[in-house]
Amino acid sequence: MSPQAGFLLVNQIVPRLRSAIPKCVASVGAEDAEELVQDAICLAARMLHSVEAAGKTVTPGNIAYYTILHMKTGRRSQSCSRADAMANGTMLDSKSSVLSVEEEVGYDEEMGEPITLGEMLGSEREDPAMAGARNIDWERFLSTHDRRYTQIVHGIAEGRNLRETVFRSAHARSYSRMFQLKQQLARDLEVFMGQDAITDSATVPAWRASLKVNSEKAACAADRRRW
Numbered sequence: 434m435s436p437q438a439g440f441l442l443v444n445q446i447v448p449r450l451r452s453a454i455p456k457c458v459a460s461v462g463a464e465d466a467e468e469l470v471q472d473a474i475c476l477a478a479r480m481l482h483s484v485e486a487a488g489k490t491v492t493p494g495n496i497a498y499y500t501i502l503h504m505k506t507g508r509r510s511q512s513c514s515r516a517d518a519m520a521n522g523t524m525l526d527s528k529s530s531v532l533s534v535e536e537e538v539g540y541d542e543e544m545g546e547p548i549t550l551g552e553m554l555g556s557e558r559e560d561p562a563m564a565g566a567r568n569i570d571w572e573r574f575l576s577t578h579d580r581r582y583t584q585i586v587h588g589i590a591e592g593r594n595l596r597e598t599v600f601r602s603a604h605a606r607s608y609s610r611m612f613q614l615k616q617q618l619a620r621d622l623e624v625f626m627g628q629d630a631i632t633d634s635a636t637v638p639a640w641r642a643s644l645k646v647n648s649e650k651a652a653c654a655a656d657r658r659r660w
Contacts, residue, residue: 434485435485450473451470453497454470454501455469461524472510476508535549537550538550574626578621585618596608
């Protein structure tokens with residue numbers, strides 16, 4: 434873009450956009466007026482550069498007018514898709530919508546409080562991705578170590594003590610040997626998975642903690658209303 438075009442953009446096109454965009458263009462989702470103006474300026478600059486490169490002459494009013502039309506139809510500086518579910522044009526066509534996780538979708542009669550979208554989507558069960566990743570780590574670890582490690586781990590997972598594991602094991606020679614193997618297993622596991630493995634496994638995911646905090650706030654508010 435030439436200096437003359439930049440001067441035209443800053444001094445004649447941008448003031449028009451700042452005046453018209455908040456009144457003419459509907460915001461979508463979390464957009465605000467300032468964000469829409471910045472998008473419009475980017476579109477206008479791109480349009481002005483293309484016109485200048487083509488050797489054509491336009492007025493500042495023309496650039497501002499067509500920029501506002503693009504913004505009204507859902508075009509933005511970063512995208513003009515009408516197929517993406519998150520695209521502005523798709524939402525303006527009423528084909529998709531974005532809702533807050535705090536959006537109320539029902540009412541719990543027993544608790545006397547509304548049910549939010551986040552509570553409907555959030556599951557109390559373990560995250561499948563985390564469970565799958567953990568299973569892969571265990572498989573890699575057990576496949577490269579003593580086969581008796583597998584029996585010890587399975588016994589712990591099933592709630593058996595070490596004596597019961599020794600009794601059921603076809604490869605164990607004595608309780609003392611299995612006890613030594615269990616201690617060695619702990620050391621090898623710490624080297625393989627890191628010292629923070631236990632802490633990480635017990636940490637509540639941030640997204641679930643946020644939902645729990647919001648749920649507890651709603652429950653406290655409901656209790657105050659009852660009293």
